[in-house]
Amino acid sequence: MTLQARIQVQRGTLAVSAAFDVGGGEVLALLGPNGAGKSTLVRVLAGLLRPDEGRVAVDGAVWDAPGWHVPAHERSLGMVFQDALLFPHLSIADNVSFGLRTRGVGRQARHATAAEWLARVGLEGLGHARPAELSGGQAQRAALARALAVEPAVLLLDEPLSALDARTRLTVRAELRRHLGDFPGSTVLVTHDPVDAMALADRVVVVEDGRIVQAGTPDEVNRRPRTDYVARLVGLSLLAGTGEGRAVRLDGGGVVAVAEETSGPVFAAVRPESVALYLARPEGSPRNVWPARLTGATPHGATVRCELAGEVPLVADVTATAFAELGLVPGAEVWATVKAAEVAVYAR
Amino acid sequence: MTAPPPDSRRARAGGRRRTGAGVPAPLLVPAVLGVAFLVLPLLGLLVRTPWSSVGEQLAAPGVGQALRLSLLCATLATLLSLFLGVPLAWVLARSSVRWRGVLRALVTVPLVLPPVVGGVALFLVLGRKGLIGSWLDEAFGITIPFTTTAVVIAETFVAMPFLVISVEGALRAADTRFEDVAATLGAGRWTTFRRVTLPLVAPGVGAGAVLCWARALGEFGATITFAGNYPGTTQTMPLAVYLALQNEPEAAIVLSLVLLAVSLATLLLLRDRWLGRSGTTL
Incomplete structure (x- = not known):
């Protein structure tokens, strides 16, 4: 049938x-x-x-x-x-x-x-x-x-x-x-x-x-x-860009380091739980570091879902404890980091 | 959009109740006068009723006859209205016929038309020399005016729009998704109408029928014009009341009392729709 x-x-x-x-x-x-x-x-x-x-x-x-x-x-x-x-x-x-x-x-x-x-x-x-x-x-x-x-x-x-x-x-x-x-x-x-x-x-x-x-x-x-709609549904930040080796140059500006080599139009997808937030720019370790501003925060079980605006728009999940320790409030300036290996990249 | 906390909602409802307690005088005085205007005549009727002779008056031969004829004709008119009016209401509410607005306007004309005019119109069409009446007379030897049939027709003409409007309203208010469900379960439009739509709007049909019946029972103008005033065949209660008022006012009062009782009973039947508990469930 x-x-x-x-x-x-x-x-x-x-x-x-x-x-x-x-x-x-x-x-x-x-x-x-x-x-x-x-x-x-x-x-x-x-x-x-x-x-x-x-x-x-x-x-x-x-x-x-x-x-x-x-x-x-x-x-x-x-x-x-x-x-x-x-x-x-x-x-x-x-x-x-x-x-x-x-x-x-x-x-x-x-x-x-x-x-x-x-x-x-x-x-x-x-x-x-x-x-x-x-x-x-x-x-x-x-x-x-x-x-x-x-x-x-x-x-x-x-x-x-x-x-x-x-x-x-x-x-x-x-x-x-x-x-x-x-x-x-x-x-x-x-x-x-x-x-x-x-x-x-x-x-x-x-x-x-x-x-x-x-x-x-x-x-x-x-x-x-x-x-974007599907990405948000399944809880991913979706970034469109162009693959240039182990980097993706985003259409909206900014560069994402990735673990695989790619070329041509690609999507880079970031899970909220793989985004970490800092008040000061972290040093060392080969990873993506972007300045961002906290625009929204919604409690989500034991974590807080943080919406970040900046060159690279992201969603980050941080634990409620971390959220409190960082003293985050909407409008706060933070640094967001993501390990290159945690960025999924695939052709558009 | 967030709902206000329950506390503030309660506070607001309380505030509304406080302002509701004091009706401004410019509204209160006319309102009281209005109630008096509507209720006093009915009280007057009760006061002037010759209670000692009510039984006697009711037992008079003409009264029973007129009452029986009234009930019979109003009931037949209601059945005829149901038979024709429910399908008409469905067409107005559900179909995509062209000129539907015009059709609805035409259907509701009898609501605003003076009943006497309706009677004249019926006479011109169904009278012995009328457009259809002359043909009926020649072909079948049937004459309608001044018969009990004429009473039923006159009452139907005046009362059916009440049923149509009521049923159409119920059909429009009914959830058409039930009809979609019926279609996906293999029911054609006619089956859907019988098994789903009609049962869903049954309360509306019932209310419309009661309204239609009450209107038919009180019909005077169209009836006396088209059917005349012959005791036993066309003299219904309202005609009997009018006639009695000329000769024996006491009888007129008693007959009026009977009609008032019937009206109140009708209101009682409709109380769920129109009084207090109105509109909560269909």
Whole structure:
């Protein structure tokens, strides 16, 4: 089972254009900021929005093509929205079996399937409950069961975990991972949370301003981000420049010493934890030393994330103790250092 | 954007309550007069009611007949309005028909039109010499004016817009994402309407139906113009009240009292929407 999509659609001022394939059993994450066009793409896949141009096909069955549009209700798909959107007037079991009912499955078979799916998502005995009686996590589980009960060829998940609180999100994410592992069809997951993408997807497509800016495995995207947005998401400072042997001359000015020889346009990526801060310029040791000004500081667990402005903009994680000992306040002048070996460098 | 700490929020709410306690005189006086203006006539009705003979008056043959006819016609008009008005409201709220604004304006004309004018208009179309009426008469020998059917039609004409407006509002307020969900679960538009949209807006439909029914029950102008005032076939309660006032005012008072009771019962049915607890849940 393969989903093939080439989509072009105009939404207000945003031109959305993307092409991707999702194999059977594969999970593709569309990762990007709000308003990037991810949800538009998934609405096109669902048949809720007609593309201006392009082609959507599943296993050779064409869903969208020029002059051809299969409406949502005739597509073999299941969709889970950010808010569970369980029909408030129906019991949980009737919600789960809704898709079977519209497809003409008999009452007995419907009840059996609904009960089975409720058990699979850990909601046994809640079939008679009303949606309002469920917690957020339970509702999202029921919504997943409702989408999967029809055994669709394509599963679309539109920010399925964003509405959940942090703790519930952890559990539901783990369960979702298990269900996606069992699902034989193609899954498209829309998310703005890199953790969801990394934890659930086999491949990640990064969408910004309506187009794909990067595609790869979660590991690739995580280690070698190609845009500032992704770099910030995965907690890296991304510096664009030109490789000149063991140095990278940055586009924005400044030079970064690196451990590998490179040439041509490259990215240099710096992890916040590899940046050290000093009040006086440190001497010796062959490493990068830059003057910087502290522009922002946010506590982040036991560390403080410091945003630095200067010739080389960086993000540094220092321990709360060190932060206090250095007496750092926003506006403070500091020296930032990074070992050459800790700068990842890769071609643009 | 950070939310203000709870303390400051409480303090602000408290401040608002303090200013709310003192209503400025230029507002208070007209407000009190307004309440008096609305309530006094009803009190007058209660005061002047000949309580000793209420039972007797109600038992008079014409009263029961008029009441039964009123309830029957208002109910039929409401059913007809539901049958035609709910789909119309859906078209106004959901479809992308051209001229939708014009359509809505046309639909709401009966709301502002003097009912007598409505009655005249109905007469010109459905009367024996009317545009459709003459054809009905020639082809099927059907005449509508001055029949119970005419009462139902006149009441529907006047009352249906209340239902349409109410249901359209409910449809617009309803979350259309539920309809998207239904579509992704294989439901076509008609199935979605029956199984999802209609149940979701049921409270709005109910409120609209009650409003429509109350309006139909009190209909006077269009009814007397188009259907006449024949006891047993077209004389509804409001017509009976008007007629009684000429000859036996006591009977008119008792009949009015019945209509007042029905109105209050209607208000009671709608209290969740319009009084106090309004608008919290659909």
